[in-house]
Amino acid sequence: MKHERSTGEVQETAALYALGSLSQHDARAFESHLQEGCTACSAELKRFQSVVGYLGLTASDADPPVYLRELLVAHVEHSAPAPAAPPAQVDSKPPAASTARSHTPLSFWSRALSWAMAIGCAVLAGYSYYYWKQSEQSVQERTADLVAARSDAEQLSKMLELERGRSRELEHLNAILERPGAKVFLLTGSEPSSTASVAIFWDVGRRRWVVTGRLPQAGPGTMYKLWYVTRTGRYGAGILQQDSQGHVFTVLEAPEPGTEVSQTVVTLERDGASAQPTWPIVASSGK
Amino acid sequence: MELPELVQKIAAGEASALLSLYDASSRLLFGLILRITGDRFASEEELVEAYKLIERRAAQFDPKQLSGAGWVLSIARECAVERRRQNRRESTKPDRIEAAVTETVEGDSRSAAGPFTEDRKRALAAIESLPPEQRVAVELAYYAGMSPGEIAAQIGQPRAAIKTRIRLGMAKLAEQLK
Numbered sequence: 001m002k003h004e005r006s007t008g009e010v011q012e013t014a015a016l017y018a019l020g021s022l023s024q025h026d027a028r029a030f031e032s033h034l035q036e037g038c039t040a041c042s043a044e045l046k047r048f049q050s051v052v053g054y055l056g057l058t059a060s061d062a063d064p065p066v067y068l069r070e071l072l073v074a075h076v077e078h079s080a081p082a083p084a085a086p087p088a089q090v091d092s093k094p095p096a097a098s099t100a101r102s103h104t105p106l107s108f109w110s111r112a113l114s115w116a117m118a119i120g121c122a123v124l125a126g127y128s129y130y131y132w133k134q135s136e137q138s139v140q141e142r143t144a145d146l147v148a149a150r151s152d153a154e155q156l157s158k159m160l161e162l163e164r165g166r167s168r169e170l171e172h173l174n175a176i177l178e179r180p181g182a183k184v185f186l187l188t189g190s191e192p193s194s195t196a197s198v199a200i201f202w203d204v205g206r207r208r209w210v211v212t213g214r215l216p217q218a219g220p221g222t223m224y225k226l227w228y229v230t231r232t233g234r235y236g237a238g239i240l241q242q243d244s245q246g247h248v249f250t251v252l253e254a255p256e257p258g259t260e261v262s263q264t265v266v267t268l269e270r271d272g273a274s275a276q277p278t279w280p281i282v283a284s285s286g287k
Numbered sequence: 288m289e290l291p292e293l294v295q296k297i298a299a300g301e302a303s304a305l306l307s308l309y310d311a312s313s314r315l316l317f318g319l320i321l322r323i324t325g326d327r328f329a330s331e332e333e334l335v336e337a338y339k340l341i342e343r344r345a346a347q348f349d350p351k352q353l354s355g356a357g358w359v360l361s362i363a364r365e366c367a368v369e370r371r372r373q374n375r376r377e378s379t380k381p382d383r384i385e386a387a388v389t390e391t392v393e394g395d396s397r398s399a400a401g402p403f404t405e406d407r408k409r410a411l412a413a414i415e416s417l418p419p420e421q422r423v424a425v426e427l428a429y430y431a432g433m434s435p436g437e438i439a440a441q442i443g444q445p446r447a448a449i450k451t452r453i454r455l456g457m458a459k460l461a462e463q464l465k
Binding site for chain 2: 008011012015016018019020021022023046047048049050051052053054055056057058059060061062063064065068069071072073075076079171172175206
C-alpha cells in the first residue's frame with residue numbers, strides 16, 4: 001500500500017533503513033514497498049540518506065599507512081587490461097605567435113639613462129664582490145657545519161623510518177599468523193644465491209600473500225618474480241619489491257581459496273610480464 | 288578532479304581513477320573506519336576492501352541521489368560496521384559504547400582547512416545541536432551499527448523510545464543539512 005503523505009511511521013522506517021538499522025526482514029519489506037513506487041517513502045529515504053552521508057564527516061581524518069596505497073596499486077595493475085599501444089604524438093600546441101618586435105631608435109636621454117644604470121650596476125657589483133670575499137670564509141665554515149648536521153639528521157631519519165617499517169611488517173605478519181588457516185612457505189636460496197631467504201605468509205581469509213625476506217640486490221633491468229606451482233601448471237604471483245638493502249616486503253593477491261600449491265619459486269627476470277620463468281631459480285620451497 | 292567525476296571514471300573502466308580517488312578521499316574514509324572499528328589493523332584491511340567495493344559499485348553511483356563524499360563514506364561505513372558487528376559476534380566483551388559518541392573538542396582538527404571543511408562544519412554543528420538522548424541514539428545506530436533493540440538493551444530504555452529518538456534526531460538533521 002502506497003502512502004499518500006509522509007507520516008511518523010514512514011519517517012521512522014526510512015530513517016532506520018538509511019542507517020542500516022532495520023532487521024533484514026524489515027529491510028527487504030521496505031525495499032519491496034519502494035519498488036511499488038511509494039513516492040512518500042522514496043522522498044524520506046533520499047532525505048535521510050543525505051544525512052547519513054553527512055554523518056560520515058563527523059569523524060576526524062586519519063592518515064592511512066603508505067603500504068595500503070601500494071596494495072591498491074597492485075590490485076589495479078592485477079585487474080587492468082593489457083596496455084594499448086601509446087597513441088602517436090600529436091602536437092596540440094597552437095603555432096607560436098611571432099615574437100619579433102619592431103625597433104625604434106633610442107633617444108639621447110634614453111641612451112644616457114642606460115649608461116648611468118650600467119655604471120651604477122658595475123659599482124654595486126664591485127662593492128658586493130668585496131663584501132662577499134670578506135664574509136666568504138666564515139660562511140663556508142658555517143655551511144660545512146650545517147651540511148654535516150643535515151646529513152646526520154637525514155641518516156637518523158632514514159634509520160627511524162626503516163625501523164618503523166620493519167615494526168609494521170612484523171605487526172602484519174603476527175596478525176596473519178594469529179588467524180585460523182594461516183599458512184607459511186619458507187623458500188631457501190639456490191646456488192649461486194645460497195644466502196637468499198624468503199617467507200610467504202598466506203592470509204587465507206583475506207586472500208593475500210605477504211612476502212618478506214632478503215635477496216641479493218637485483219641488477220639494473222632485472223627484477224625478482226614469485227611463481228607458484230599447482231597440479232595444473234605454473235603461475236606468476238607477482239613482482240617482489242626490494243629496498244636498497246636487499247630486504248623484500250610485498251603484498252600480493254593469493255591464489256583462489258582451496259588451491260593446492262605444491263611449490264613456490266623466486267626467479268630473477270628481465271621482463272616482469274613473462275608468463276613462464278625464463279631465468280634460473282634464486283629461491284624455492286617444497287619438492 | 289571532484290569525487291563524482293572520479294567515481295564516474297572508475298565506472299567507465301579507467302583503473303587509474305581508483306588511485307586518484309584514493310588520494311583524494313583515503314584520509315576521510317580511514318578516519319571514519321578507524322572511528323567505527325576502533326582497531327587500526329582491522330581499519331587498514333577495511334579501507335582496502337572499501338575501495339574494492341567502490342570499484343565494483345561505481346556504476347550504481349547517482350550524483351543526483353547523493354554527493355560523491357556521501358556515497359564513498361556510506362560504502363566505507365558499510366565495511367566498517369560489518370567488521371565491527373563481526374568483532375562483536377566473535378568477542379565475549381561488551382561493545383565499547385563510549386567510543387560511538389562524538390566527542391566535541393575545542394579547536395577540533397576536524398574544522399581545519401580541507402576539501403570537505405564546510406560540509407564537515409555543518410555536519411558537526413547539526414549533530415551537536417541535537418538533544419543528548421537523540422544524539423546518542425543516532426550515533427549508536429550510525430557508528431556502532433546497532434539496531435534500536437540493541438541500543439535499547441545497552442542504555443536501558445524501551446525500544447519504541449529509541450526508534451522515536453532516532454526518527455526525531457534524523458528529521459532534525461535533515462532539516463538542518465538540506
